[in-house]
Amino acid sequence: xxxxxxxxxxxxxxxxxxxxxxxxxxxxxxxxxxxxxxxxxxxxxxxxxxxxxxxxxxxxxxxxxxxxxxxxxxxxxxxxxxxxxxxxxxxxxxxxxxxxxxxxxxxxxxxxxxxxxxxxxxxxxxxxxxxxxxxxxxxxxxxxxxxxxxxxxxxxxxxxxxxxxxxxxxxxxxxxxxxxxxxxxxxxxxxxxxxxxxxxxxxxxxxxxxxxxxxxxxxxxxxxxxxxxxxxxxxxxxxxxxxxxxxxxxxxxxxxxxxxxxxxxxxxxxxxxxxxxxxxxxxxxxxxxxxxxxxxxxxxxxxxxxxxxxxxxxxxxxxxxxxxxxxxxxxxxxxxxxxxxxxxxxxxxxxxxxxxxxxxxxxxxxxxxxxxxxxxxxxxxxxxxxxxxxxxxxxxxxxxxxxxxxxxxxxxxxxxxxxxxxxxxxx
Numbered sequence: 076x077x078x079x080x081x082x083x084x085x086x087x088x089x090x091x092x093x094x095x096x097x098x099x100x101x102x103x104x105x106x107x108x109x110x111x112x113x114x115x116x117x118x119x120x121x122x123x124x125x126x127x128x129x130x131x132x133x134x135x136x137x138x139x140x141x142x143x144x145x146x147x148x149x150x151x152x153x154x155x156x157x158x159x160x161x162x163x164x165x166x167x168x169x170x171x172x173x174x175x176x177x178x179x180x181x182x183x184x185x186x187x188x189x190x191x192x193x194x195x196x197x198x199x200x201x202x203x204x205x206x207x208x209x210x211x212x213x214x215x216x217x218x219x220x221x222x223x224x225x226x227x228x229x230x231x232x233x234x235x236x237x238x239x240x241x242x243x244x245x246x247x248x249x250x251x252x253x254x255x256x257x258x259x260x261x262x263x264x265x266x267x268x269x270x271x272x273x274x275x276x277x278x279x280x281x282x283x284x285x286x287x288x289x290x291x292x293x294x295x296x297x298x299x300x301x302x303x304x305x306x307x308x309x310x311x312x313x314x315x316x317x318x319x320x321x322x323x324x325x326x327x328x329x330x331x332x333x334x335x336x337x338x339x340x341x342x343x344x345x346x347x348x349x350x351x352x353x354x355x356x357x358x359x360x361x362x363x364x365x366x367x368x369x370x371x372x373x374x375x376x377x378x379x380x381x382x383x384x385x386x387x388x389x390x391x392x393x394x395x396x397x398x399x400x401x402x403x404x405x406x407x408x409x410x411x412x413x414x415x416x417x418x419x420x421x422x423x424x425x426x427x428x429x430x431x432x433x434x435x436x437x438x439x440x441x442x443x444x445x446x447x448x449x450x451x452x453x454x455x456x457x458x459x460x461x462x463x464x465x466x467x468x469x470x471x472x473x474x475x476x477x478x479x480x481x482x483x484x485x486x487x488x489x490x491x492x493x494x495x496x497x498x499x500x501x502x
Contacts, residue, residue, distance in 0.1 A: 078133075078140030089136060092143040093152060093168040096127065100152030100168045101331060104161045104196075105176025105212075107376045108324040109134065111316075112176060113155040114352045115328035119337055119345030120153065128153045131497055132353075135160050139168070151335070158192050165199045173203065174210040174331040176323065178217045179267060179375040180248050180409070189248055193217040200224045208334040212327065213282045214269040216249045216259065222282050229334050231286040231326040232271075235301075238291050238319060239263035239270065244378060244414065254279045266319050267375035286330045288322050296367075296387035301325075303343065305333060310343045316351050318383040320376070325349075353497040354481040358471075361493050364463055365471040370481050372403065374412040380475060381418045389421025394462040396428045396455060396476035396484065397435040403477045407431050410438050419444045424465065426450045428458030429480045455480060456487050 081088050093100055103113045110132045117128050127146030129138050134157045142154065156164050158178075165173065175196060178189050200209060200221050213219040213230040222228035239261075243250060247267050250258055252274035264270035273280035285306065292300040298315045301322055314321055329342045337345075351357045359366045369384075371377040384390065399407050419425070419442050427435040432453045440446050452458040459474070466472045476484055482497070489496045 076137075076141070077144050078137035078142075081144070082137055082140050089140045089143070089164075090167045092140065096143075096149060096152050098124065098151040099171035100127075100154060101172040101174065101335060102154055102156045102161065102165060102168065102170045103174045103176070103327070103331065104156045104158055105327070106158060106179040106373065108176055108320060108327070109155040111321065111352045111355050112174070112324045112327045112331075113153060115325055115346060115349050116174075116331050117153055118349045119328060119332040119342050120151065120335065122341070122345075123337075125150045126153050127151070129155060136164060136167075139164055159195075162195050162199050166202070169204055170207060171204075172208040172210065172331060172334050173199070174327055174334075175218050175221060176212050176327045177215045177269060178249070179373055189217060197221060197224060210327070210330045210334050212269070212323065213284050214265065214271070214323075216253055216268065216272055216279075216281075219282050220253055220279075229285050229330050230282050231330040232281065232284045232288075233263075233265050233269075233291075233319070233322065233326075234271075234284065234287050234289050235291045236263040236271075238293070239265055243268065248375070252277060252279050266323065266379055269323070286326060286333065288326050291319070291322060293317065293319075293386060296383070303329060303339070305329070305339055305342075308339050310339055312343055312346050314346060315349065316356050317387065318356075318379055320379045321356075354476075354485060359485075359488055359494045361463060361488065361491075363468045364466050366459075366463070366488065367471050367473050368481060368484065369473070369475055370478065371413075371475045372478050374409050377410075377413040377415075377475070381414060384473065385417045385421065389418060390471070390473045391421070391423045392425070392462060392465050392472065393418065393422055394426045394428060394458055394472065394474045394476075395435050395439075396458065396474065396480035397431040398429045398477050398480045398483075399431050400479040402479050407434060410435060415439065416442050422448075424448050424450065426452055426458050426462050426465075428452050428455050429477070432458075455483050459484060459487060 127149035129142035134155045209225045209228040214232040249268045255277040257276040259272040262271040287304045288301045290302045300313045303312045354370045357368045462472045
């Protein structure tokens with residue numbers, strides 16, 4: 076609210092506030108993982124720098140302005156930025172570094188197709204100050220190609236074919252060559268369309284990687300270990316958050332931190348001490364039970380959440396919360412592109428809730444789940460209580476909410492005294 080009010084009164088205030096930071100600003104944008112990536116980078120950088128950081132996830136112009144207003148004596152701005160807001164914020168902030176993580180189809184009613192967002196990002200890269208560093212995910216064809224726009228770009232990616240899926244999932248997005256339109260061939264596909272790709276017709280391929288994750292060891296729901304290789308130096312990293320997508324988040328945070336002058340030892344130390352960002356594989360203790368909150372908001376992210384849960388031993392009960400507010404995307408047809416079936420196969424009961432609970436129930440039924448084992452409880456508080464009632468003492472309830480449902484469910488638990496509100500936790 077402070078940033079929204081002040082920006083209305085003074086449209087140029089963000090420009091001036093950002094210009095006061097002695098070490099400038101770094102921006103992080105992605106469809107999936109920008110909140111976690113920014114939190115990881117803050118963990119790495121905060122021991123030696125005073126940061127202005129929008130840790131609560133407010134990633135529009137007003138949120139960045141509010142973060143600058145509230146950060147006294149900050150040296151460096153570290154801001155996650157909404158994909159569509161990136162062009163304006165980059166123009167106003169004039170960042171010294173920009174990290175671009177991935178582009179998946181998300182909120183098509185707001186963003187449009189990937190190619191549209193990618194072209195806007197390309198314009199941002201071309202307009203960066205000459206000294207600014209660009210950090211990109213080389214495993215994403217649309218994002219990795221941006222490194223060709225700027226000499227000295229830092230490119231990160233995975234190199235562990237053992238963790239690749241046998242073939243691209245049907246919901247994969249950037250499957251076609253940017254240059255000639257032929258389908259890419261993948262030596263390894265990791266998350267959605269992210270991987271080691273090459274066009275057999277024109278040769279367009281993943282750029283050489285500067286920062287690499289190798290020798291991954293997935294520890295089910297407890298975390299993941301990998302070897303971080305940067306500029307010929309290697310360190311073993313142990314994350315307490317699971318999944319390949321969190322390895323990508325860690326790579327993005329590590330690469331950005333290195334571009335900002337952090338040492339590899341500082342990177343490893345920061346990542347080792349990182350806990351989940353709010354609502355992103357966050358565990359909340361509720362009496363003698365635990366609630367595991369795992370945000371899902373598009374096919375790529377939801378598929379990885381399902382993959383991680385199943386690998387860790389599929390739960391017997393889950394709460395699926397589907398809203399269609401503006402921040403979620405009005406169009407919820409994306410749930411039909413998610414491969415829920417591996418998760419549903421292990422469930423005995425599912426509670427569906429939220430503004431579009433009925434549609435989520437229909438998706439479960441079409442996925443082959445017995446209709447009499449689907450409980451439709453539109454009210455979020457009642458659905459949470461129903462899930463907890465059905466969870467044995469000492470057990471864990473898995474909750475997969477969309478964005479506004481996640482915020483509302485955390486608020487319910489905060490009001491009950493089980494967790495601090497996310498804005499207090501961020502502060």
